[in-house]
Amino acid sequence: MFDQSLLNQSKAGLSEIEAEYIASSLLKVCSTVSPQQTNSEVTALLDEQRDLISVAVVENGRPIGLISRNIFMEGMAKPFHHDLFDRKSCIAFMDKDPLIVDQNMSIQTLSFKVLGSGRKTINDGFVITDENGDYLGLGTGEDLIRVVSFLQAEKNRLVTESINYASIIQKSFLRSSREDMSAVLQDYFMHWEPRDKVGGDYYFCKKFDDGFFLALIDCTGHGVPGAFMTLIMASFLDHILHEDNRHDPAGALAIMNKKVKMALGQINETATDGIDIDRFSSAQSGQSDDGMDTAFCWVNTQNGTLTYAGAKTPLFYIGNSSSEVQLLDPDRKGVGYIDTPMDYEWTNQQLPLTKGMCLYLTTDGIIDQIGGLKKIAFGKKRFSALLQDNYLKPMPEQESIIMQAYYDYQGKQKRRDDVSLMGFRF
The missing domain is CATH 3.10.580.10 (CBS-domain)
Structure with a gap:
């Protein structure tokens, strides 16, 4: 059985701590x-x-x-x-x-x-x-991830030595989403750029006979901790996204919220199946406060509609009848965090799609980046102006323009976060 007193030992006792986990x-x-x-x-x-x-x-x-x-x-x-x-x-x-x-x-x-x-x-x-x-x-993979997430704080040296391999693994988890994205979209781009070798941003795409499901995810942190979080989210998404709820992004968010809170012990309860969630939580604070901001989108290709549910991540779009950038605003609660109720319900918003409409999702790595002469955030206004000026161009060209503007704005300022940005034309 796990001995809580081992947590109070110095790093020299790492081998004793690891011996408890086989x-x-x-x-x-x-x-x-x-x-x-x-x-x-x-x-x-x-x-x-x-x-x-x-x-x-x-x-x-x-x-x-x-x-x-x-x-x-x-x-x-x-x-x-x-x-x-x-x-x-x-x-x-x-x-x-x-x-x-x-x-x-x-x-x-x-x-x-x-x-x-x-x-x-x-x-x-x-x-x-x-x-x-x-x-x-x-x-189970979920239980293994819980243990690894706990131990990784004691294994920084080992994780650092393995970072290049971890990057390969993380990219391999994205491969199937890239393949499905290429299958369902004609004019699109997906820019994924971790701040470090690995990161806490993750994107997901899965095709079905009647449409496809898209998600852009910004997990807590970046680097190795963020990468472990993406593994958790990827595993949960594969399990919850089935025929009954792929048409209901808000419902999928609610299920994800419960799973994350249970897996990371962000409740004052004991997890089921004999797993004591407290034993995997932070040794310093006694409880983690991790989760994700995300947008879940179901695109019905048969009736030309998009159903969106957002957790602090908006959806930008431009219709083909106007160059004005419009937003679908998200709910203001993230997924899995301590202050998000276990029974929180997100909101589905439906958007009719017309041929030529452009849609964009971004994590806050671009929006919150400090730079420019005034050393302030890049901001939604500047981002929207870029979209409005360039939406008629092919999507890959838009990607190059937006990212170059971002790099120029950042200048010599420190990169704040991972950057993920996607756009597609319906």
């Missing part, structure tokens, strides 16, 4: 299935135990694969798949090569293995075995 500390004893069981039985198990993210397939005590809830449910939801697969072995939807780790593996080693194995392990979890390779239970 793979078995993340262990959750979960129901399993065997290869002889059918997909119909897996469906019943997932319906009965709705907190299960994945189900291990075990044969003679040894894990042979992992069934992801999301992949399984999506597969079985396709037309006629229940008829085709219900009576077949559950290995039809099994990942035959999940991450399998020994219970005594250190968190440091485990975190690199999880990151190296890709997004699937962050989303679907990993299998924990005993010294003989027999199945013990599962660990």
Whole structure:
């Protein structure tokens, strides 16, 4: 069990602190299935135990694969798949090569293995075995991130040495969003520029048959702490963005808010599933106050509408009948912070889209940058003027003009934050 007194030791005691965190500390004893069981039985198990993210397939005590809830449910939801697969072995939807780790593996080693194995392990979890390779239970990416977030304050030297690798990992998490963005947009740009090698800004795009979902996220901080926050947000987005709520950005924000507050212990309660959230909170203050500012947008390509919900992040747009820059104003509460109520409800705003309309989202890295002769913030007014003067140009050209104006304005002033800016023409 975790010993709170270890927190009071000097940095020389890091090895003792780390020794308390091995793979078995993340262990959750979960129901399993065997290869002889059918997909119909897996469906019943997932319906009965709705907190299960994945189900291990075990044969003679040894894990042979992992069934992801999301992949399984999506597969079985396709037309006629229940008829085709219900009576077949559950290995039809099994990942035959999940991450399998020994219970005594250190968190440091485990975190690199999880990151190296890709997004699937962050989303679907990993299998924990005993010294003989027999199945013990599962660990989740979310729980691992909580522990790593706690330990990273004690591991600045190690994180610094690994920073270049972390940058590659963070960029790899953005790859699928870039691919979907290219698939659904013709004239657009996405500028992502961390202040440091890694950062706390994150963008997300996912295409669907009837449209696409966009999000631009500004997590607390920048550098390594901000990057860890983006991993949390990326994992949560993949889990909450399903068929029922992708059309409801405000509802998705509400779910995200609850997940962040629970994961980071920003409530005066104990998390479910036996995880004591207090043990992962700040050693100095006893509680973190982290979260994100963001804009969630659902673009319905069938009826030409955009549904927007913002947490302190506005949406700028210019219609094709006027060059005036207009805004959809956000709600003034961020996601996940201590002062944001657990049951806070954001507001959906709907915008009819017409061909040629230009839409823009930006984190506050540009707006709040100090510079110019008066050494004041760049500001929304200056940003809007740039949009108004250049919106008829192709989007990539607009990106170059806006960013050059930003760099010129910053001059020799210190960069304040990560910078993310996107624009697209409908």
